Amino acid sequence: MAKYLVEPVDEEVCFDKDEIIVSKTDLKGRIIYANDVFCRVAGFSTAEVLGEPHSMIRHPDMPRCVFKLLWDTLESGNEIFAYVKNMARDGRYYWVLAHVTPTFDANGQIVEYHSNRRFPNKASVKAIEPLYAELLAVENKASNAKQGMEEAAALLVQKLQDMGKSYDAFIWEI
Ligand SMILES: Cc1cc2nc3c(=O)[nH]c(=O)nc-3n(C[C@H](O)[C@H](O)[C@H](O)COP(=O)(O)O)c2cc1C
Numbered sequence: 001m002a003k004y005l006v007e008p009v010d011e012e013v014c015f016d017k018d019e020i021i022v023s024k025t026d027l028k029g030r031i032i033y034a035n036d037v038f039c040r041v042a043g044f045s046t047a048e049v050l051g052e053p054h055s056m057i058r059h060p061d062m063p064r065c066v067f068k069l070l071w072d073t074l075e076s077g078n079e080i081f082a083y084v085k086n087m088a089r090d091g092r093y094y095w096v097l098a099h100v101t102p103t104f105d106a107n108g109q110i111v112e113y114h115s116n117r118r119f120p121n122k123a124s125v126k127a128i129e130p131l132y133a134e135l136l137a138v139e140n141k142a143s144n145a146k147q148g149m150e151e152a153a154a155l156l157v158q159k160l161q162d163m164g165k166s167y168d169a170f171i172w173e174i
Contacts, residue, residue, distance in 0.1 A: 043089030
């Protein structure tokens with residue numbers, strides 16, 4: 001998001017293993033709730049994040065296809081676990097293991113989305129980093145963003161097939 005765009009800084013923001021970063025969004029991914037841990041780690045006040053698109057903490061190292069998988073999964077009414085590298089206000093990064101879920105009303109309609117994030121273990125991050133770098137390279141090499149994302153998504157599917165694992169099994173085993 002242009003308003004807070006900074007250059008990434010290769011320095012980590014850590015948070016405690018027993019802390020949970022929480023946010024909720026509307027159907028378009030605009031932040032409607034963020035807890036204190038979210039604001040402290042990302043470096044924003046509550047007022048600064050409310051109403052902003054969640055991409056305000058997007059890190060440029062994240063492949064687009066991971067967010068496509070996240071949105072496709074949520075919009076089909078399912079929950080997803082994902083490793084996400086986020087960027088704080090000052091450009092530093094923080095990895096999270098996110099559990100993102102749709103919230104339904106009494107009629108079964110999705111009304112908002114919710115994400116709980118914990119500090120991931122280092123080994124999992126070490127395992128996911130080269131995969132994300134490979135997916136990002138595919139995306140950046142393509143002549144346009146849409147094609148790049150499709151090629152990267154296809155590569156992810158292929159890699160999971162080669163491993164004989166579902167996405168969920170892969171996430172839990174790394
Ligand atoms: C509940 C929820 C939580 C999200 N959390 C994050 C997050 O922590 N970091 C992030 O970069 N994107 C997050 N997203 C995805 C963003 O909405 C967006 O798709 C992503 O940042 C890619 O943005 P872009 O398409 O503008 O590049 C979340 C989406 C939802 C619905």
